[in-house]
Amino acid sequence: MRVAQVRAFGGPEVLVPADVPEPVAGPGQVLVEVAAVDTIFLETQLRSGWGGEYFTLQPPYVPGGGIAGTVRAVGAGVDGAAWLGRRVVASIGHTGGYAERAVADAGSVVPLPDRLAFTEAAALVHDGVTATALLEATEPKPGETVLVVGASGGMGTLLVQLAKAAGARVVGTARGERKTALVRELGADAVVDTDAPDWVRHARDALGPAGADVVLDGVGGQPGLAAFGLVVDGGRFSAHGAPTGGFAAVDPGEAERRGVRLLGIGDVQLPPEAYARLADRALAEAAAGRLRPVIGGTFPLDRAAEAHAAIENRSLLGKVVLTV
Numbered sequence: 001m002r003v004a005q006v007r008a009f010g011g012p013e014v015l016v017p018a019d020v021p022e023p024v025a026g027p028g029q030v031l032v033e034v035a036a037v038d039t040i041f042l043e044t045q046l047r048s049g050w051g052g053e054y055f056t057l058q059p060p061y062v063p064g065g066g067i068a069g070t071v072r073a074v075g076a077g078v079d080g081a082a083w084l085g086r087r088v089v090a091s092i093g094h095t096g097g098y099a100e101r102a103v104a105d106a107g108s109v110v111p112l113p114d115r116l117a118f119t120e121a122a123a124l125v126h127d128g129v130t131a132t133a134l135l136e137a138t139e140p141k142p143g144e145t146v147l148v149v150g151a152s153g154g155m156g157t158l159l160v161q162l163a164k165a166a167g168a169r170v171v172g173t174a175r176g177e178r179k180t181a182l183v184r185e186l187g188a189d190a191v192v193d194t195d196a197p198d199w200v201r202h203a204r205d206a207l208g209p210a211g212a213d214v215v216l217d218g219v220g221g222q223p224g225l226a227a228f229g230l231v232v233d234g235g236r237f238s239a240h241g242a243p244t245g246g247f248a249a250v251d252p253g254e255a256e257r258r259g260v261r262l263l264g265i266g267d268v269q270l271p272p273e274a275y276a277r278l279a280d281r282a283l284a285e286a287a288a289g290r291l292r293p294v295i296g297g298t299f300p301l302d303r304a305a306e307a308h309a310a311i312e313n314r315s316l317l318g319k320v321v322l323t324v
């Protein structure tokens, strides 16, 4: 079958089409005929060779951890009558998704509402789940102010909508006119353009003197650290994003002194039951028209390298999805 394979660590060009043997559903697994595949920033970092201390990937490998498609076979111990022919999404770890077919543990497979397209489902398979988890963990309340740092990305666009739906006043950051316009259109009460050298001051003005009750930082690095200065004493700060190359290096001692509850990437590593519950909720919200995944570009599997380049050069709005 056809896949996109990382043949060596490096730039987007190392991601090339290849033919590999068909996967087979083992005990407790299903085989999914893939229709659309999520792409996430982390996959571009892993492809470049980053993260060797946390991940054990060695090229050649097939990237991809979030798929949408149809169940075509089941392994031992899985109820075929329940699954065969069903449209599903699945979270399959970090490899095997950029492919015509992929296997998934039955416990990580979630049925799709009829009205949702495979591309929309793929856009939610990671981001929708994590965004819903972040909202649950930080609990913004009506009348509170939420700052979404990196609001134009795949997950940022969902966080803006979910925080608004929770009744919060939402301020987002994004770079450039097209992206700030998108974030405003998604319901943000104010948007700060990070192209401006004094964007932190603009953010403070937009938030008001008290600052943000909740900061959801999807960018990390210096911008993330600057955003920590914008959270109110006693607020919540989630440092889950690192497209700058590192999570916001907030001093836990300072957070404690200021009574700020710090959340990190570990708080959104979800066990299968939590994943299934939150995926179900995000998919249902999208099917009901209350949550709009923003898909800025789709690329066929054979052009996965272009999808990675688009993520890295930040040229597209929202999410990049592969179609198979």
Ligand SMILES: NC(=O)c1ccc[n+]([C@@H]2O[C@H](COP(=O)([O-])OP(=O)(O)OC[C@H]3O[C@@H](n4cnc5c(N)ncnc54)[C@H](OP(=O)(O)O)[C@@H]3O)[C@@H](O)[C@H]2O)c1
Residues within 6 Å of the ligand: 040, 041, 042, 126, 127, 128, 130, 131, 150, 151, 152, 153, 154, 155, 156, 157, 173, 174, 175, 176, 179, 194, 218, 219, 240, 241, 242, 243, 244, 245, 265, 268, 311, 312, 314, 318, 319
């Ligand atoms: N998706 C998940 O399930 C999940 C789970 C846990 C953690 N995370 C992390 O959350 C972060 C955000 O996820 P996402 O899906 O929204 O990512 P994304 O779609 O790639 O968006 C990230 C946004 O960050 C902004 N950015 C600022 N500085 C950047 C830089 N130096 N390089 C690249 N982008 C930069 C860009 O927006 P502007 O161009 O507008 O500045 C970009 O659109 C990522 O670090 C991801 O690993 C995601």
